[in-house]
Amino acid sequence: MQSPPTPAAILRHGRQRFLDAWQPRQRCGQWRPQKFQQLYELAQHSIGLIDPYRLDEVEITALAHDLADALAKQPWWLAHAMALLEPRPDFQLLMQLPRIGAPTAAALLTAMGDIRQYRNGKQLVKLAGLDVRLFESGSSIRRLPKISHVGSAYLRHWLYHYALRLVAHDPHFRAYYQRRKQQSPGKGAGQRALMAVCDKTIRMIYRILTDHAPYDPKKDKSMAEYYAAQRQAA
Numbered sequence: 001m002q003s004p005p006t007p008a009a010i011l012r013h014g015r016q017r018f019l020d021a022w023q024p025r026q027r028c029g030q031w032r033p034q035k036f037q038q039l040y041e042l043a044q045h046s047i048g049l050i051d052p053y054r055l056d057e058v059e060i061t062a063l064a065h066d067l068a069d070a071l072a073k074q075p076w077w078l079a080h081a082m083a084l085l086e087p088r089p090d091f092q093l094l095m096q097l098p099r100i101g102a103p104t105a106a107a108l109l110t111a112m113g114d115i116r117q118y119r120n121g122k123q124l125v126k127l128a129g130l131d132v133r134l135f136e137s138g139s140s141i142r143r144l145p146k147i148s149h150v151g152s153a154y155l156r157h158w159l160y161h162y163a164l165r166l167v168a169h170d171p172h173f174r175a176y177y178q179r180r181k182q183q184s185p186g187k188g189a190g191q192r193a194l195m196a197v198c199d200k201t202i203r204m205i206y207r208i209l210t211d212h213a214p215y216d217p218k219k220d221k222s223m224a225e226y227y228a229a230q231r232q233a234a
Helices: 007-013 015-021 023-027 033-045 055-085 089-094 102-112 121-127 153-169 171-183 189-211 217-233
Strands: none
Touching (some): 007 033, 055 102, 089 189, 102 153, 121 189, 153 171, 171 189
């Protein structure tokens, strides 16, 4: 966006300059080379912006530079936030969770805010957009429910990546992931199981911060067995 902000700019600079500018992205494995060729072909068929004086290009370029500057400063702001949060008891409690790092703990606390404003863990699940939405009518065909995605995408992002680490390295959460995957087989079973891990994790964080007690895997396992027994009795 800093170099060719509009389709007209892409065509004005030429194919080779456009491909050279995006060559580093190919080495990162984010897109295949054919994708950049396709983008250039689409630019030839796009009407773009009617901007004979290139005013929109100047504005878009300035915004792109501002975004790049903000991304460059992100590590500094994260380090500053961690320095402010490190003395707090809630930060120290989160740091006792398995496979968590200081950036993840700081991001989760920042996204949740004051834990006292929530009455239960379900409200945090809703804040992260992990609550299930199911819309149906008398004439519709019922499909598998999906998460709402309504809430803090920032919180959901950090929860998702933290859940990936838990599933990969923690035996307790890996077993829970496999169990939920077997309970909901079919297409997308792995993703649904991972969302269940995210749900379990945010509820666990709520319990830890409200009880002011460190993470105890034995307690978490005993609670899971208790609720499983309650469901079987019902």
